[in-house]
Amino acid sequence: MTTEATPKKRTPVKRWIVLALFVIGGYAAFGSIGVLKPISPVVVLPAEPTGISIAGFPITNTILATLIADLVLILFAISAYRFSKSGKQVPSGMYNFFEFLVEFLWNSVKGAAGKWAPRIFPVVATIFLLVLAANMTKLFPGYEAIGYMKEIHEGKTGYAPVKLFDLGSIPVYGLDKNHPVIGAAHGEEHGEAAGGEAHGEESAAAKEMCTACEVVPFLRGSATDLNFPFALAVITVVLTQVYGVWALGPSYFSKYLPVGQLVSGGIFGLINFGVGFLEIILEFAKILSFGFRLFGNIFAGTLLLSIVGALTAIVVPPFLYLFEVFFGAIQAYVFFLLATVFISGATVSHHAEEHH
Amino acid sequence: MNDAAAFIAGMKVLGAGLAMLGAIGAGVGVGIAASGGVQAMGRNPDATPTIQTNMILGMAFAEAVAIYALAVALIIIFAA
The missing domain is CATH 1.20.120 (Four Helix Bundle (Hemerythrin (Met), subunit A))
Structure with a gap:
């Protein structure tokens, strides 16, 4: 490459890719099936446990993020x-x-x-x-978006889960924006329902599925x-x-x-x-x-x-x-x-x- | 209408919002610090690094007021 600028006819490919992504994003957000639509977040102040624990010390999602x-x-x-x-x-x-x-x-x-x-x-x-x-x-x-699902608190609005595909033996679920469900009163034993990208194997899937779900993310900003x-x-x-x-x-x-x-x-x-x-x-x-x-x-x-x-x-x-x-x-x-x-x-x- | 729990929950949120009024002063303070810093840098561009450091420092201290307000608001919503 010489220092002089060589006049080159540039084909504007990238901008069309960007524009296409914009259109796809807009369609996914407003026109398509409910799984792709953005759902309103659940605001949680304390860090939530990811389910992993080392020597009885529960690893929260913020600890995981700090380690990354x-x-x-x-x-x-x-x-x-x-x-x-x-x-x-x-x-x-x-x-x-x-x-x-x-x-x-x-x-x-x-x-x-x-x-x-x-x-x-x-x-x-x-x-x-x-x-x-x-x-x-x-x-x-992926931060604050991927996690396991759990039953939402009473009176808040959760969303119905939709099964997307299997990742190995782990079922992956998405939340359906078109089916909001008001969380019902529930006992403690329903709290750990099986969920999206659940870390457990068949045992997790065998547990009762949540109906009004929220996502507890695996990773949250430290x-x-x-x-x-x-x-x-x-x-x-x-x-x-x-x-x-x-x-x-x-x-x-x-x-x-x-x-x-x-x-x-x-x-x-x-x-x-x-x-x-x-x-x-x-x-x-x-x-x-x-x-x-x-x-x-x-x-x-x-x-x-x-x-x-x-x-x-x-x-x-x-x-x-x-x-x-x-x-x-x-x-x-x-x-x-x-x-x-x-x-x-x-x-x-x-x-x-x-x-x- | 006479739902005490709902009344308390609503008042909590209202109180948190009122607590954040403290951010007004911090906003004014940060603005003044930035204005003074930019004026000083315009007059004496050579002193920019020193001015910038002290400006950010002053902004951080002014911002602390808003942070105390935020702490109070969060305590009202989540802890009280």
Whole structure:
């Protein structure tokens, strides 16, 4: 290929494919059989168990999604590592992306933390990459859509199941939009009815089939479970204290209990003592705002996608997906930036600039 | 008409909606932060990285108010 642009007659094939997909999507959403129509989602806040459990510990769908995000991250890391070992000088592909990402993160940490940057960087960059991977993998098709069916709660509207095909010995069901069923009162034993892509074998199929069904997905975005962002938030805030003690020694805790000022400072020492108490509350508020920021954005995004997807099946959702990609990246960056600022703030003495 | 459970459920949803009024302030705050950031970047394009970092930081703190409102709303709907 020369640098000069060779005039080539381009046949616009791809745009016709896209247009055909649009038409097929519109037909599937509005004109066709009920199985293909989008159903309105069931909003569930806590993560639901997938039925798998390791040593009595139930694996929820958000844990499964986090593990997949981890897997994706590890695969990318291995590919980047292999590229760096291969000795090629010109970065390409995934490695290029990683180089850009790490450089960007490093500059951000460097700007905020100064000489503590090398020690802070691994922690916050790990958080960024995990949150980014979790937010991006969650947008793949199949998340929140494939799962086992269960009887819906009393009074809510479920849909009748329709058998599609057999995957090996596992029957696969779809939900029929044209047959909404109001969930009836039912006992606990009906809760685990056999369902779409059921993980059980014949035993599951032999159980009673649900009549008004909802899908309990196998995979749900990690950050739509409160545990994921809160775990990261607790880790960050605890590490803030660890880095503070690492940098300043025991005098770090004088931020929270300014006893020295209480003895020497008079009335202002007393005020500072109260401020120290507020600092303790602030640390807990950090956990709260950290956790709910990520959770709120991602959960609201997921909700928006599924509800708008159910209302207008075509044209609008792609733009919302674009929006979600943007927001997933922004939230990962905000989490990373706040963690950086908090941790690097802890490494700086509060009174150094006042007295010296 | 005298269904107490339905009344409570409806009031819960109403309360959650009212709790989200707190997002108004956060929206205004984020807008002000963005406006100030863009003006600063327009005046001094060389300082863009610093301004951007601090702008996003300020936005995140302003947004925290909306997040507390969201937390209250979620607690009202799911926990209370």
